[in-house]
Amino acid sequence: MKNKRTTYLLMAVVAAIWGLIGWKIWKGLQGDDDFNVEPEPVLSAKKKNALSDSFQLILNYRDPFLDKPAAAVPSPPISTNTLPKQTLVTAPKPEPVTANWPEIRYGGLVKRTGQEKSAGFVSVNGSSEIVLPGQKIGEIIITRLWRDSVEVQRGKEKRIVKK
Numbered sequence: 001m002k003n004k005r006t007t008y009l010l011m012a013v014v015a016a017i018w019g020l021i022g023w024k025i026w027k028g029l030q031g032d033d034d035f036n037v038e039p040e041p042v043l044s045a046k047k048k049n050a051l052s053d054s055f056q057l058i059l060n061y062r063d064p065f066l067d068k069p070a071a072a073v074p075s076p077p078i079s080t081n082t083l084p085k086q087t088l089v090t091a092p093k094p095e096p097v098t099a100n101w102p103e104i105r106y107g108g109l110v111k112r113t114g115q116e117k118s119a120g121f122v123s124v125n126g127s128s129e130i131v132l133p134g135q136k137i138g139e140i141i142i143t144r145l146w147r148d149s150v151e152v153q154r155g156k157e158k159r160i161v162k163k
Contacts, residue, residue, distance in 0.1 A: 104140065106150045106161045120145040 107121030110130055119130045124137045131142045144151040149162045 101154065101159070102138070102140065104152060104159075104161045106163055108163060109145060109147050118145060120150050122150060 102125045103123075105123040107123065107128070109118050109120055111118040117132065119132050120142065122129060122131050122137065122142065124140055127137075129137060131137060133142055133145055135142050139154055141153045142150060143153050143158065149160050151158060151160050153159075
């Protein structure tokens, strides 16, 4: 008997809660038209005594590369009312490439099991060869070999060729 009473009591509480939720939703959808909104006064865009919103940068932070405080350079005040002038940033000019170098491609590192020496698979002007460090292919000398690149030398100029 007690179990039935608890069940009926809980059912009534749940019905009351859902009824309250439904009433709040219905009341919210009805709208409330009895409120008045007064318009805000429009301020003129230009005031004679308007303060300029400006600030000055303090550039006394430490230099992350030299680990010294940078020399304090006074900067002109920056105003947020005006947009800064756009400046064109030009990319640094690449170094001129010598056209006399042959086409060099690096295929990778070749290593025999049980041996310390490693050889590289290098292609110079289409002819592929397995080379050791210090070996010469035409006028190109192979100076160093790595897994992802090779260092080559032609005369006094050195270059690194990646895979």
